[in-house]
Amino acid sequence: MTAVRLSLMLESSKIPKDSSLSRREIRRDKRRTRIRDAAFELFERQGFEATTIDQIAALADVGKGTFFNYFPTKQNVLTDYYARLSAGFINNAENIKTGNAQKRFAKLFHSIETTLRREGQMVDVLYPEVFKQPKLIALDEDIEERVSVLYAGWLDADKDKKKLRDDFDTALAVRLIFDIWSATLRNWIEADKSFSLAEELNRKFELLFTGLRAKNF
Template sequence: MTRTQMPTASAQPVPGPSGRRNATPVPGLRERKKLKTRQTIRREAYRLFAGQGYEATTVDRIAEAAEVSPSTFFRYFPTKEDVVLVDEYAPVLAGALESRPADEPVVDAIRHAFTGSLAQLLGADRQELLFRTRLAFAIPAIRVRAADQQLRSQDAVAALIVERTGREPGDLEANCAAAAITAVFSAVVRHWTESGGAGDLAELFDRQLSMLSAGLRI
């Protein structure tokens, strides 16, 4: 989850645990323009990173290529590292989890929600994801930020476990389970990246989370 940067979910209603569909507002014109600008900045940044290297690419050069001002760049991405680290899979996972039965074991709920969403999203974004994760593992400044991001992801998963199980905030078992889940995500993404994107990433997640589910009963 941490190093897996995910594209934005489409604005479609998401079925809740009771089977009702929670209406998700359709983005207005202003939001669509902002999304288009964000995508343009990121696309031009990746093109420049691939052509001249991450370190050699300045924010000014990215802004020029995207035809925006540097101040506009910083409105969308606080730092150059954020172009790589921006995590847009969270809305996808959160929405997908709402459709899982409330009494389903947490690891299984995450496995079904995440792998189902990932399988659909990777079709269009597989190469971009592979490029981004390579940068996340290769660039020291991004690695440092990614480690901090992984801790935040772990806290978010722990909060999800607490919410779904009725445990107290700060519960040790919830925190340990969250640490195990985020470690699996990181290990799978690293394996997939180092193999050059070989194999189906959704299937890799499904297989390894299944193994984890057999040992975690929470």
């Protein structure tokens, strides 16, 4: 599981994969991956709190000083992970160019669920920390801000095409969409992912969009 996840993360990272990378850069990159891999394994096995930098360095077979060359703190391993994960989500969302707003949300939620299931237990490690660690909280707010603009664009495009009523406040609807998203995600994590996140969201969005649709549609 870990191997699949990490290789996919590297694919979505911004490191160019052409031959312009020097051997030194490749070596750095591999070592960084090994340290992160060790950290993930320990976080999943014994929890984030209980894991020490000494343990991560030992499992990655590097000195403690080497760990600090790559990550200033243990928290940074998670911040880095969340940054990569969310860059993937934002990228996915930005690449959805067709369909009405409701269909775009359905596509996005499907791809998010696929990613979250592939990431496995690391999602359960990350989730509670997003509400605790200041850097993760700040990152989460940044993501919400960026995605809000995108969602508002989807709704406004549908308003322009008269596919949605034009008498509702787009910003309010976006807040509502985030409410549904965040509460449903929480329930999904708490229910050990025993139902389909995307399907539950789609059902709720169907109910919401019924109210947003123009009368003649």
